Amino acid sequence: DLVEIVPEPVAKWQDIGPDHFNILDAFYAEPHRYAYTFQNYVFVTRVMQERESSGGIKPLRLMERSVFSDRMVFVRAVHEANWMNEMEISIYDSWFDPVVSSLPGLIPDGFIYLRASPDTCHKRMMLRKRAEEGGVTLDYLQGLHEKHESWLLPSKGGGTGVLSVSQLPTHLEGSLPPAIRDRVFYLEGDHMHSSIQKVPALVLDCEPDIDFNKDIEAKRQYAQQVAEFFQFVKKKKEAPSEQTSTDKNRINPQIMLPHKGGLWVPDGRNPFSGSAMNLNFRRAMSSYLST
Numbered sequence: 001d002l003v004e005i006v007p008e009p010v011a012k013w014q015d016i017g018p019d020h021f022n023i024l025d026a027f028y029a030e031p032h033r034y035a036y037t038f039q040n041y042v043f044v045t046r047v048m049q050e051r052e053s054s055g056g057i058k059p060l061r062l063m064e065r066s067v068f069s070d071r072m073v074f075v076r077a078v079h080e081a082n083w084m085n086e087m088e089i090s091i092y093d094s095w096f097d098p099v100v101s102s103l104p105g106l107i108p109d110g111f112i113y114l115r116a117s118p119d120t121c122h123k124r125m126m127l128r129k130r131a132e133e134g135g136v137t138l139d140y141l142q143g144l145h146e147k148h149e150s151w152l153l154p155s156k157g158g159g160t161g162v163l164s165v166s167q168l169p170t171h172l173e174g175s176l177p178p179a180i181r182d183r184v185f186y187l188e189g190d191h192m193h194s195s196i197q198k199v200p201a202l203v204l205d206c207e208p209d210i211d212f213n214k215d216i217e218a219k220r221q222y223a224q225q226v227a228e229f230f231q232f233v234k235k236k237k238e239a240p241s242e243q244t245s246t247d248k249n250r251i252n253p254q255i256m257l258p259h260k261g262g263l264w265v266p267d268g269r270n271p272f273s274g275s276a277m278n279l280n281f282r283r284a285m286s287s288y289l290s291t
Contacts, residue, residue: 006063009045025132035083050105073147110233111201113152118142177228202229
């Protein structure tokens with residue numbers, strides 16, 4: 001009752017415009033043609049989804065993936081596969097950073113990594129039977145897995161991952177419940193977006209095949225770990241000493257974004273005296289965790 005589950009906006013990807021264009025299917029069919037267009041639209045729909053879900057009364061939003069999952073995993077994958085060229089990746093990055101920095105609702109308070117092997121993910125994907133995914137290969141999933149690992153679970157010894165993890169400060173580590181104490185890390189690194197430096201990540205083992213409709217005890221254990229992580233993130237967020245310069249910089253966004261009827265600014269200011277639609281993002285934000 002305390003958690004609002006926000007799944008990926010797949011339906012929006014499958015039905016665009018009056019012609020009901022399925023860009024998810026087009027991407028898998030012609031990745032060279034549609035990789036940039038698809039990733040661009042994925043970002044737009046995540047912004048729309050954040051706006052639509054942020055006004056709920058529940059204190060916790062659990063969103064399936066985030067814009068950082070897109071940038072650190074999926075955009076890297078299509079770029080390395082040469083489906084997105086250097087010009088397109090430069091364009092993507094040119095708007096990604098300023099938009100994310102101007103929209104605090106896109107920045108999770110914590111990440112939850114549902115960790116499973118590529119083989120297991122492939123089997124579950126086949127069982128899901130989503131029509132567009134019929135041609136997705138195990139090799140493609142292997143690449144996505146490696147990028148998730150290098151982002152969310154690289155070697156604590158300073159391995160070759162894009163990012164690194166560090167142990168929590170003593171005063172925070174002591175506040176972690178024993179059940180998740182060895183599963184929570186800080187994300188950090190030179191390649192990390194400044195908005196999520198030192199954001200905690202919980203790693204959950206999702207390799208076993210569990211029917212949560214039948215295995216009530218397993219369901220309870222997973223739910224307890226997520227609940228304990230949420231309480232830890234909430235406590236960390238409320239601690240005055242944990243406020244960073246990044247948090248303070250979010251107060252005055254300096255970007256205008258297109259919107260039906262005109263332009264809007266994330267803090268609600270109307271840049272013109274015309275009929276531009278305004279949104280006010282200076283409201284109390286619910287805690288947001290991303291998987």
